[in-house]
Amino acid sequence: MRLLTAADKNLWRLALPMILSNITVPMLGLVDTAVIGHLDSPTYLGGVAIGTTITSFMFMLLLFLRMSTTGLTAQAFGANDKPALARALMQPLLLALLAGITFIVLKAPLTHLALGLTGGSKDVLHQADLFMQIRWLSAPATLANLVLLGWLLGVQYARAPVILLVVGNLVNILLDLWFVIGLKWGVQGAAAATAIAEYVSLLVGLLLVWRVMVMRGLSLRLLLSAWRGNLARLLRLNRDIMLRSLLLQVCFASLTIFGARLGSDIVAVNAVLLMFLTFTAYALDGFAYAVEACSGEAFGAGNSQQLLSVWHAACRQSGVVALAFSLIYAFGGEHIVALLTSLEPLRELADRYLWWQVVMPLAGVGCYLLDGMFIGATRASEMRNSMVVAAAGFGLTLFTVPLLGNHGLWLAVTVFLLLRGISLWFIWRRHWRNGTWFALSR
Numbered sequence: 001m002r003l004l005t006a007a008d009k010n011l012w013r014l015a016l017p018m019i020l021s022n023i024t025v026p027m028l029g030l031v032d033t034a035v036i037g038h039l040d041s042p043t044y045l046g047g048v049a050i051g052t053t054i055t056s057f058m059f060m061l062l063l064f065l066r067m068s069t070t071g072l073t074a075q076a077f078g079a080n081d082k083p084a085l086a087r088a089l090m091q092p093l094l095l096a097l098l099a100g101i102t103f104i105v106l107k108a109p110l111t112h113l114a115l116g117l118t119g120g121s122k123d124v125l126h127q128a129d130l131f132m133q134i135r136w137l138s139a140p141a142t143l144a145n146l147v148l149l150g151w152l153l154g155v156q157y158a159r160a161p162v163i164l165l166v167v168g169n170l171v172n173i174l175l176d177l178w179f180v181i182g183l184k185w186g187v188q189g190a191a192a193a194t195a196i197a198e199y200v201s202l203l204v205g206l207l208l209v210w211r212v213m214v215m216r217g218l219s220l221r222l223l224l225s226a227w228r229g230n231l232a233r234l235l236r237l238n239r240d241i242m243l244r245s246l247l248l249q250v251c252f253a254s255l256t257i258f259g260a261r262l263g264s265d266i267v268a269v270n271a272v273l274l275m276f277l278t279f280t281a282y283a284l285d286g287f288a289y290a291v292e293a294c295s296g297e298a299f300g301a302g303n304s305q306q307l308l309s310v311w312h313a314a315c316r317q318s319g320v321v322a323l324a325f326s327l328i329y330a331f332g333g334e335h336i337v338a339l340l341t342s343l344e345p346l347r348e349l350a351d352r353y354l355w356w357q358v359v360m361p362l363a364g365v366g367c368y369l370l371d372g373m374f375i376g377a378t379r380a381s382e383m384r385n386s387m388v389v390a391a392a393g394f395g396l397t398l399f400t401v402p403l404l405g406n407h408g409l410w411l412a413v414t415v416f417l418l419l420r421g422i423s424l425w426f427i428w429r430r431h432w433r434n435g436t437w438f439a440l441s442r
Contacts, residue, residue: 007313011290015317017162018153019286035180036190037341042268045341046120046260047127048187049271053256054114054128055135057249059142062099064241064380065092066146068234070289071378073154074296081300086218088154089209090227091234092147100140107136120260120267131187138195141202148205152212156293160208168201240380247391251416254394255409258401266406269349272340276333276357277413280325284361284368287318291372299377302438314369322365330358356410363414366421370428377437382427390419 004012036044069092076084103110111132115125145164152160172193179189213223255274259267291314298307329336337350367390374383394416401408431437 005309005313007309008317011287011294011310011313011317014156014158014290014293015286017158017286018289019283019321020162020166034340035176036187037268037272037343037346042264042343042346043121043123044127044187045268045271046124046264048131048190049256049267050115050118050120050124050260051128051131051135051187051191053253054111054118055132057253058103058110058114059139060249061242061245062096062143063146063245064238065096065143066150067241067292067375068092068237068378068380069147069150070154070292071296071375072234072237073151074156074293074376075300075378077155078297078300078303082216082218083222085155085216086222086225087227089147089151090223091231092150092238093144094227095238096143096147097140100143103136103139107133110136118257118260121264124260124264124267127187131191134188134191134195138198141195141198145198145201145205148202148209152205152208153289153293154296155212155216156297157208157212157215160212161289164201164205164208167204168197171200172197237378237380240384244380244384244387247387251391251394251413254398255413258398258409259406262401262406265345265349269346269353270406270409272337272346272350273353273357273410275340276329276336277360280322280357280361280364281368283321283325284318284365287314287321288368288372288375290314291369292376295373295376296378297376299438304438307437311369311373314372318365318369322361325361326358329354329361333357353406353410356407356414360414360417364417364421366425367417370421370424373428374424383424386420386423386427389423390416393419 036048069088072088073085076082076088111129114132115129118125118128145168149161149164152164175193175196176190179185179193183189185192213220255270256267259270291310294310295307298304298310333354334347334351337347337354341347341350371383374380394412397412397415398408400411404411428437
């Protein structure tokens with residue numbers, strides 16, 4: 001058998017641009033961590049970690065805007081349904097803007113409530129508050145960008161998401177260095193850089209969407225009327241994905257919350273170590289995004305052979321990439337930590353937990369790919385049920401924290417990733433054996 005089949009090459013055509021652009025996303029967190037981590041106290045790093053966790057938690061509750069948009073767009077693309085393509089853009093975009101404005105209006109009570117629930121050092125919480133007050137202002141652009149990215153992925157216009165992500169992330173990185181190091185704005189500088197970059201991304205994204213509309217023959221008149229019709233399906237789909245995202249964000253927020261209760265050094269070191277998991281996740285998400293687009297297209301066209309070819313190619317190629325990440329972290333992890341912080345106590349503490357980062361790329365590769373399969377098929381209720389199983393396993397594993405300390409937290413994350421993949425695989429196999437995977441399209 002050839003090393004790369006036609007399905008492998010097509011997968012790489014979509015996945016590689018997304019992997020390269022996705023890598024720039026955790027670079028934002030890496031730059032924030034590296035810049036803030038070189039200040040004179042771990043308090044700043046802990047504040048950014050908590051502030052980022054809380055705002056990301058709230059924004060990612062609306063990750064359904066990206067996921068449902070990709071699935072619905074890919075299915076409309078596979079069925080060559082132009083009105084559905086326009087509707088898959090306009091309806092979630094309006095929801096995103098409305099939700100973003102709501103976040104800005106409620107930013108003060110949201111911040112007060114979230115920090116009260118988090119607990120921890122008073123100085124760390126103060127830095128987190130400074131970060132969040134500015135970060136909330138980017139909410140409309142952040143959520144609208146999720147929709148634009150999802151739509152561009154759904155039409156398989158691979159270059160457009162790359163441009164959208166890379167431009168926004170590079171602007172963020174440059175402003176981060178200028179505001180924090182050059183202007184000495186501290187955590188407020190990091191938040192301002194992110195907020196400005198989100199609005200730059202929004203402008204670029206709208207230009208890219210317009211270009212794709214012209215390419216696909218979508219008129220402005222069709223787009224303006226597309227907010228009507230079949231809204232109930234979108235709301236049902238988004239409800240299930242939101243519940244799934246809520247459980248996901250609760251589990252990962254727990255890592256920061258429980259870490260804060262173990263001490264300011266633990267929350268700071270976990271912020272550093274999360275960069276490893278984040279890099280892995282965004283790289284493997286490049287394959288997941290490709291699977292979303294291809295499986296959604298196959299679902300819309302009712303083509304089972306195309307779907308199976310995409311799945312096998314994704315398993316082969318993403319498995320190799322996951323193994324590569326594990327090897328890099330095994331042999332170069334200490335050097336990566338040294339780049340992220342100059343604080344020697346944090347470096348020594350990070351080395352104790354580094355081996356968890358070697359395990360997690362292989363533990364998580366299955367759940368990323370299967371998420372792509374289910375998103376493309378818009379099987380949101382089954383994704384929700386799978387997440388319930390994984391979250392229950394995560395919660396039970398947290399009972400090891402009093403005995404294992406921070407190792408218990410990382411064990412819980414590993415169990416969480418494994419259960420997500422295993423439960424989705426069982427559902428997928430049952431549908432495939434019973435011939436019911438395409439039932440929704442019929």
